[in-house]
Amino acid sequence: MKQTIELKNVSVHYYGNTAIENISLNVEEGNIIGVVGPNGAGKSTLMKAVLGLVKYRGSVSVFGQKVDHIRKNIAYVPQRTSIDWDFPVLVKDVVLMGRYVHVPWYRNVSRKDRERAEEALEEVGMEEYKNRQIGELSGGQQQRVFIARALAQDTDLFFLDEPFVGIDVNSEEIIVNLLKQLRSKGKTIFVIHHDLSKVETYFDQILILNKQLIASGGVKEVFTPANLKQAYGGNAAVLADDSEMVVVGP
Amino acid sequence: MISEIQNFTSQLMMYPYLQSALLTALLVGVICGVIGCFIILRGMALMGDAISHAVLPGVVFSYMLGTSMFIGAFITGVVTALAIGFISRNSRIKDDAAIGIMFTAMFALGIVVMTSLRGTSVDLMHYLFGNVLAVSSVNFVITLIIGVIVLVSVLLFYRPLLLSTFDETMARAAGLPVKWIHYLFMLLLSLVTVASLQTVGIILVVAMLITPGATAYLLTDRFPVMLVLSAFFGALSAVIGLFFSVMYDVASGASIVLAASVFFLLAFLFAPKQGLLFKNLRRPEKQSERAA
Numbered sequence: 001m002k003q004t005i006e007l008k009n010v011s012v013h014y015y016g017n018t019a020i021e022n023i024s025l026n027v028e029e030g031n032i033i034g035v036v037g038p039n040g041a042g043k044s045t046l047m048k049a050v051l052g053l054v055k056y057r058g059s060v061s062v063f064g065q066k067v068d069h070i071r072k073n074i075a076y077v078p079q080r081t082s083i084d085w086d087f088p089v090l091v092k093d094v095v096l097m098g099r100y101v102h103v104p105w106y107r108n109v110s111r112k113d114r115e116r117a118e119e120a121l122e123e124v125g126m127e128e129y130k131n132r133q134i135g136e137l138s139g140g141q142q143q144r145v146f147i148a149r150a151l152a153q154d155t156d157l158f159f160l161d162e163p164f165v166g167i168d169v170n171s172e173e174i175i176v177n178l179l180k181q182l183r184s185k186g187k188t189i190f191v192i193h194h195d196l197s198k199v200e201t202y203f204d205q206i207l208i209l210n211k212q213l214i215a216s217g218g219v220k221e222v223f224t225p226a227n228l229k230q231a232y233g234g235n236a237a238v239l240a241d242d243s244e245m246v247v248v249g250p
Numbered sequence: 251m252i253s254e255i256q257n258f259t260s261q262l263m264m265y266p267y268l269q270s271a272l273l274t275a276l277l278v279g280v281i282c283g284v285i286g287c288f289i290i291l292r293g294m295a296l297m298g299d300a301i302s303h304a305v306l307p308g309v310v311f312s313y314m315l316g317t318s319m320f321i322g323a324f325i326t327g328v329v330t331a332l333a334i335g336f337i338s339r340n341s342r343i344k345d346d347a348a349i350g351i352m353f354t355a356m357f358a359l360g361i362v363v364m365t366s367l368r369g370t371s372v373d374l375m376h377y378l379f380g381n382v383l384a385v386s387s388v389n390f391v392i393t394l395i396i397g398v399i400v401l402v403s404v405l406l407f408y409r410p411l412l413l414s415t416f417d418e419t420m421a422r423a424a425g426l427p428v429k430w431i432h433y434l435f436m437l438l439l440s441l442v443t444v445a446s447l448q449t450v451g452i453i454l455v456v457a458m459l460i461t462p463g464a465t466a467y468l469l470t471d472r473f474p475v476m477l478v479l480s481a482f483f484g485a486l487s488a489v490i491g492l493f494f495s496v497m498y499d500v501a502s503g504a505s506i507v508l509a510a511s512v513f514f515l516l517a518f519l520f521a522p523k524q525g526l527l528f529k530n531l532r533r534p535e536k537q538s539e540r541a542a
Contacts, residue, residue, distance in 0.1 A: 071425030100409045101424045133471035
């Protein structure tokens with residue numbers, strides 16, 4: 001198995017507060033990896049560090065290279081709350097944005113790009129909504145559109161930030177099946193995941209995080225009460241510097 | 251009304267200064283409308299206000315030195331934009347507060363220097379409140395050049411601008427130079443502001459940046475259409491404003507802005523999808539849908 005991501009002693013500090021500390025890990029390709037941990041555990045920060053979007057100490061390599069060299073091979077699906085749903089774009093416009101990455105600035109989007117976008121939209125079962133404004137969709141449909149955008153990027157590595165929050169059962173099933181198909185094609189998928197239900201059905205591997213890496217590895221070995229207790233249980237003091245104070249038990 | 255329109259067009263045929271005023275106003279309407287769409291969607295309305303106010307000291311200094319006010323205005327506009335970014339990056343002061351500090355400071359500097367000069371206030375007043383009828387042919391050419399630069403840049407960098415406006419994190423993850431796109435945008439904003447000074451004036455430029463774009467935003471769900479509609483409303487407001495200014499001898503900048511505001515009010519009330527009227531008409535229907 002090839003390594004896709006390798007982190008060595010990665011730490012991130014925001015204005016003197018530690019977001020993540022001393023994280024080292026290896027991720028092999030062809031896996032769906034869940035990143036779990038309580039609020040303020042640094043899940044998003046870890047993802048941003050891997051993507052090179054925050055300053056960090058330590059070293060990160062993706063496919064054996066610096067992330068800047070392989071950005072075209074990474075798709076990112078944002079948290080739904082970070083999107084302006086009133087933005088004047090239609091569903092098909094959003095999916096086409098996935099192709100922008102591959103089109104040089106002096107050239108126009110080609111018919112092939114449009115076809116690829118359309119295909120991706122069919123894969124998530126949203127082709128009949130292609131002319132809707134994105135704010136008119138349900139949460140699950142919105143999530144599927146952004147997954148379609150990531151598919152249209154044709155990448156080997158995917159990062160999804162909380163994709164299962166506030167979506168319907170049907171959308172959830174479609175997304176999970178798609179992710180498993182991608183995995184069987186050798187793609188690597190990172191998923192930030194907040195609640196602990198269904199962890200075992202969604203993921204092959206998990207990283208349990210609470211500023212430090214509590215545990216990582218196959219779901220069966222790592223998803224244990226002891227590890228979860230260490231990450232979530234009774235450590236409200238750790239969470240207290242975050243704006244929210246949520247303790248989610250297993 | 252019809253006789254007044256005839257009167258206006260015959261005057262237009264007769265006086266070249268009126269022709270260049272009309273063309274300048276049209277051009278300003280178009281480029282303000284285009285840049286304004288990005289301003290609205292990037293949530294930078296305050297920044298637009300800031301840049302326009304901050305060019306005042308540049309205008310005044312240019313006046314004192316006898317150079318073209320475009321140069322001074324452009325320099326102070328860019329310096330202010332950079333200073334705002336510098337303050338918010340290097341202190342705990344947030345962006346909006348940094349904007350508030352910088353633009354009022356620059357505007358105050360402009361006012362102080364302006365009031366220290368004797369006998370020049372009338373000319374400088376033109377820049378504060380706008381007087382499109384005083385646009386010289388040189389200024390028209392400069393406005394034309396700025397217009398071409400702005401429109402060509404938006405066309406060339408349409409996709410990076412759109413993507414970084416819609417989903418900045420994805421744009422950064424994909425390797426777009428989001429920071430440079432921001433600087434390019436600030437540069438275009440400064441150029442548009444400078445081009446609009448004589449037409450609508452420093453104090454009201456922000457209206458031309460926001461109002462036509464906001465009107466278009468209420469009428470469409472597609473960004474390219476919003477750009478075109480916004481440019482259209484900007485240009486139309488410019489013509490109507492100029493008409494009232496010439497016919498009834500009122501301030502040109504303010505009447506252009508009022509025309510734009512009327513269009514916004516109409517869209518706010520009667521837009522097919524977003525308008526207040528039809529939204530209210532639809533509401534009971536939606537509730538019964540939900541019940542079913």
